[in-house]
Amino acid sequence: MEGPKKIGVIALLLVVIVGAALLMHRTLSKGTKPPTWVGVAPVEMIDSETLEFTTLPSAEWDKLGREGNRFKSPKTGKYTLCKPAICRECGEKIPMPALSEDAPPEKVDEIVQSYKCPKCGHLAFLDPAARRK
Numbered sequence: 001m002e003g004p005k006k007i008g009v010i011a012l013l014l015v016v017i018v019g020a021a022l023l024m025h026r027t028l029s030k031g032t033k034p035p036t037w038v039g040v041a042p043v044e045m046i047d048s049e050t051l052e053f054t055t056l057p058s059a060e061w062d063k064l065g066r067e068g069n070r071f072k073s074p075k076t077g078k079y080t081l082c083k084p085a086i087c088r089e090c091g092e093k094i095p096m097p098a099l100s101e102d103a104p105p106e107k108v109d110e111i112v113q114s115y116k117c118p119k120c121g122h123l124a125f126l127d128p129a130a131r132r133k
């Protein structure tokens with residue numbers, strides 16, 4: 001029962017990690033710029049309410065602060081921003097579901113698996129294996 005779900009979450013984490021690595025690689029390979037110091041690397045966030053993107057150096061995001069996995073929006077002052085994830089259905093960049101720091105793992109799994117993409121309306125992070133049933 002738990003196996004496929006767990007794989008889904010791991011796959012999701014991998015997507016996020018690979019995405020971050022690619023972003024870092026792109027930033028580092030710009031060549032003419034001075035070396036990228038810690039905290040100045042641009043980090044793109046998506047607003048879970050408006051789906052707008054905002055890019056700030058990572059240190060600026062840290063300064064703004066966050067609640068759970070939601071960062072504070074410099075525009076609205078609300079905790080609605082998060083790093084974008086990719087919808088498995090439509091391939092668009094979408095916000096992750098809101099997760100509190102103290103949510104138990106099985107609850108997180110449930111939230112992630114039942115999360116609907118705000119762009120296409122389909123289950124965004126459902127396992128391809130579970131989808132075929």
Ligand SMILES: [Zn+2]
Nearest residue numbers: 087090117120
């Ligand atoms: Zn979608």
